[in-house]
Amino acid sequence: MVSEPELIPRLYRSLYRIRRVEEEVARLYPSDKIKSPVHLSIGQEAVAVGVCDPLRRDDVLFGTYRDHATYLAKGGDLRRMMAELYGKATGCAKGKGGSMHLIDLSVGAMGASAIVGTTIPHAVGYSWSLRYEKKDSIVVSMFGDGAVDEGAFHESLNFAGVKKLPVLFVCENNYYAIHSHHLTRHASDNLCERARTYGMPAERVEQNDVLAIRERVAAAVDSLRRTGKGPHFIECMTYRFKEHVGPNEDYQHGFRPKAEAEPWMKGDPVKTLAEQVPAADRVTIEREVEAQVQDAIDFAEKSPYPDLKELYTDVYAE
């Protein structure tokens, strides 16, 4: 299934970069330089990277507040992301959005939202427009298993199914909405069944494996782009290593046992793929990524805070 020789190094670079960025965010967090709630994707990077790798630059992604990984995987600017977390004027939202609203329109990383499920219909509306304007870009809507609880999920999938829109729905199922296990919130664990009810093919990828995810997404994207047969749903099973929000672990609080996390940590998607990268490539990639991450931190540290007049700009167009 893997033919291009650059694929594994490319995926590894993306995975490793996201992991290292978030590890640095966690390391810096106690310094209080990042005054923004951070929802880390450590453990879940394979989903963002596997989904974004087959996409074109002009394909569009709508994500969630746990958006560092999707933003970076879609090609969002690292310096401007770090500056945004620092609340600096050079941030991707000029310091007005913070970690939960990362945006880079130049690569189709649409702004994320802190309200669970709200960007799902945006993705659907955007895909309606693309088809109306006869463009062959597609839209990806990424959300967590918590968003499946929301009415907007069902209304949006139904509408996308009715109109046969070119949108790929990806549910990043990490089992927990804050501290609630999905089986305490869902009458059935078969989320794919729900998506099929709305008239679209649906599949689940069990392994937290970037290659498996990428393969399914590439096939779905190709079909969406070429056939116009309508939406597609993929559920990716994954696991959050850190707490819901913040830089720490949360196993000591008792709502989820460490034993539950251990198999996922053993199958850590970054480490697993690292073993498949030729040693020399790996050293180069890691060295280059470390330099990029340090550069982004330096950029954020040195950047100025927004001018006070910025408080009153961007409320209205004029």
Add this chain to the structure above:
Amino acid sequence: MSMPSEERSLTYSAAILEATDQEMKANSKVVVFGIGVDDFKGTYGTTMKLAEKYGADRCWDTPLSEDAMTGVAIGMAMAGLRPIHVHIRMDFVLLAMNQLINIAAKARYMYGGQVSCPVIIRAVIGRSWGQGAQHSQSLYPLFMHCPGLRVLAPATPYDAKGLLLQSLRQQDPVLFIEHRLLHGQKGPVPEAPYAAPFGKARVIAEGRDLTLVGVSYATVDCLRARALLKKEGIDAEVIDVASLKPLDTRTILDSAAKTGRLLVVDSGWTFCGAGAEILAQASERFQDGKPLKTGRLGFAPVNCPTTQNLERAFYPDAAKIAAASFELVRGERREWPVVETAAEVLNFKGPF
């Protein structure tokens, strides 16, 4: 901008249809959707035959999914389209509050000025013939409260057309609030497309003794009250607020400075209503000058009943406005014993 002299006359609903039709013709990015917009009733005529004329891609019926369809409109606007989402009653907009307030109002700001959401939400306030608690609300203060939204409530066919066209040519989300009893009202409307400016109140009748400010349909009652007051020798100036946000406080307060008396009539509840905001701004401006006498009227502070006698008591009308005005000017009560219930209220036979 002054009102045009007698030209051609159109109903309010025909003015909305004409604005939509003209802009759909001029701009292929304009798309209209909502529950029933393409059916044989055409949303009280305001979307009549647009689907036939422009195709099912430009004017379409939606599932009963106000929340997601508002999000869909936002996604379409982010992609550069000009969606108009129509609600046959404003009460249903409550199902869309998350998208309107958490996203549409905030997108430009929280994404650092990079995202525009020029969605237009058309919402109809119901009244009369037993509409009741859930088909009569006019929730414009909820939206006026939030930075990032434009809130319009045209009272005349002229402004209905002009403000809708302006809404379609600017970059912010707009709550475009209509009143069901205004739909049949006629007034001068030029045929050629024109844009009316946001944030411009209209002095629709001049006077020197008292300033009456009407919101939406209340403007019609203010004009009727003006006629009642005239018989008592009281000369009322009537202002149609037209645009609630931005709010043309200047025109209103300049008038109040002239007359020394300001009565605001909401088409809604008075508590935290448009009147509350206008009078708060008046109190800030008139702290050192001559004293300003103020008052406000609106719905009774209860939920709207269906039975006719209670419903009539629930709403402000010309007699109540005249009585409150008389007291502001003369300092004593004068009741108008005969409640002249307006023709459009009596003639409205619903069911919608």
